[in-house]
Amino acid sequence: xxxxxxxxxxxxxxxxxxxxxxxxxxxxxxxxxxxxxxxxxxxxxxxxxxxxxxxxxxxxxxxxxxxxxxxxxxxxxxxxxxxxxxxxxxxxxxxxxxxxxxxxxxxxxxxxxxxxxxxxxxxxxxxxxxxxxxxxxxxxxxxxxxxxxxxxxxxxxxxxxxxxxxxxxxxxxxxxxxxxxxxxxxxxxxxxxxxxxxxxxxxxxxxxxxxxxxxxxxxxxxxxxxxxxxxxxxxxxxxxxxxxxxxxxxxxxxxxxxxxxxxxxxxxxxxxxxxxxxxxxxxxxxxxxxxxxxxxxxxxxxxxxxxxxxxxxxxxxxxxxxxxxxxxxxxxxxxxxxxxxxxxxxxxxxxxxxxxxxxxxxxxxxxxxxxxxxxxxxxxxxxxxxxxxxxxxxxxxxxxxxxxxx
Numbered sequence: 001x002x003x004x005x006x007x008x009x010x011x012x013x014x015x016x017x018x019x020x021x022x023x024x025x026x027x028x029x030x031x032x033x034x035x036x037x038x039x040x041x042x043x044x045x046x047x048x049x050x051x052x053x054x055x056x057x058x059x060x061x062x063x064x065x066x067x068x069x070x071x072x073x074x075x076x077x078x079x080x081x082x083x084x085x086x087x088x089x090x091x092x093x094x095x096x097x098x099x100x101x102x103x104x105x106x107x108x109x110x111x112x113x114x115x116x117x118x119x120x121x122x123x124x125x126x127x128x129x130x131x132x133x134x135x136x137x138x139x140x141x142x143x144x145x146x147x148x149x150x151x152x153x154x155x156x157x158x159x160x161x162x163x164x165x166x167x168x169x170x171x172x173x174x175x176x177x178x179x180x181x182x183x184x185x186x187x188x189x190x191x192x193x194x195x196x197x198x199x200x201x202x203x204x205x206x207x208x209x210x211x212x213x214x215x216x217x218x219x220x221x222x223x224x225x226x227x228x229x230x231x232x233x234x235x236x237x238x239x240x241x242x243x244x245x246x247x248x249x250x251x252x253x254x255x256x257x258x259x260x261x262x263x264x265x266x267x268x269x270x271x272x273x274x275x276x277x278x279x280x281x282x283x284x285x286x287x288x289x290x291x292x293x294x295x296x297x298x299x300x301x302x303x304x305x306x307x308x309x310x311x312x313x314x315x316x317x318x319x320x321x322x323x324x325x326x327x328x329x330x331x332x333x334x335x336x337x338x339x340x341x342x343x344x345x346x347x348x349x350x351x352x353x354x355x356x357x358x359x360x361x362x363x364x365x366x367x368x369x370x371x372x373x374x375x376x377x378x379x380x381x382x383x384x385x386x387x388x389x390x391x392x393x394x395x396x397x398x399x400x401x402x403x404x405x406x
Contacts, residue, residue, distance in 0.1 A: 018031070169193070244391070361380050
């Protein structure tokens with residue numbers, strides 16, 4: 001039988017009858033109601049059911065004679081291997097459709113949200129993906145996304161905003177890994193995306209430490225900017241307390257009265273409020289105790305509450321204050337930060353011969369060496385008490401002493 005030609009196919013009419021392909025067994029062009037158009041059908045006997053079946057391969061002329069033959073040959077190969085093409089198609093259609101990247105990211109974000117420490121982190125997660133990824137790959141189905149698409153998302157910020165790019169890469173990876181686990185895609189393109197991007201600077205090169213006030217300048221700063229406030233100025237009192245205790249902003253802002261032991265002059269920060277998730281006890285200097293007593297009666301739970309809403313103060317309160325008073329720092333063209341006072345304290349300790357172990361424990365730094373950490377069974381609280389008292393004396397002296405006795 002001669003193979004069907006385009007000339008003959010173009011002239012097919014409703015009353016022409018079925019035109020066999022001629023080159024592929026069972027393949028034929030069935031006429032439609034319009035001249036020159038028809039529907040490709042492959043007739044075969046299923047080895048699965050034993051029944052004769054008709055498989056549609058598309059319409060002519062949209063599907064050419066050659067394309068129809070190719071599809072039919074692929075089906076014959078499946079039939080030869082004991083696979084029913086129509087049954088296989090039904091199985092594929094029954095598989096869940098791959099969502100778009102935007103849909104997947106929003107689903108994953110909703111699932112992860114309860115596990116994050118706070119709502120702010122969850123909001124940052126979705127904000128980053130929304131800002132940088134959605135405009136480029138948001139409408140792509142997960143199974144359509146290739147490494148080059150991920151590279152297109154990361155490239156604009158890969159070198160200039162390395163930290164942001166790193167977080168974004170992790171979040172996109174999480175979305176694609178979720179899709180892989182859900183059988184929406186067969187790989188994670190983020191795993192190889194760095195091969196399409198320039199090498200970033202090492203973290204040690206690009207890390208910019210928090211600007212810190214030189215320790216010698218702290219007494220005058222405290223005298224000029226913090227001791228001039230009235231009793232109701234929570235921001236200045238909180239900042240001085242932070243300096244005196246060498247703690248982090250979040251630890252002071254979230255401080256509660258239940259954590260304070262006035263009788264023994266100890267502040268105990270619970271594990272859930274510490275960066276290392278370990279309880280931290282701080283001996284309180286006389287000046288620190290004085291600040292706390294001035295805060296009594298302002299709130300039942302919080303030591304440094306927001307004056308207006310009586311809730312925990314925002315993390316921008318201290319930052320805004322330090323910028324407003326133009327707090328001097330050791331970084332050119334940058335003002336001192338609240339976190340930087342921890343570095344100031346550590347430098348003061350080094351300059352005055354304070355044992356490293358006492359200084360590091362005062363800052364609640366974890367011991368990196370696992371063997372060394374195994375032998376650290378005490379927090380040296382009482383040994384740290386004279387240290388914090390001397391630091392408190394220095395902070396409030398408004399002069400630069402020549403030495404600090406150990």
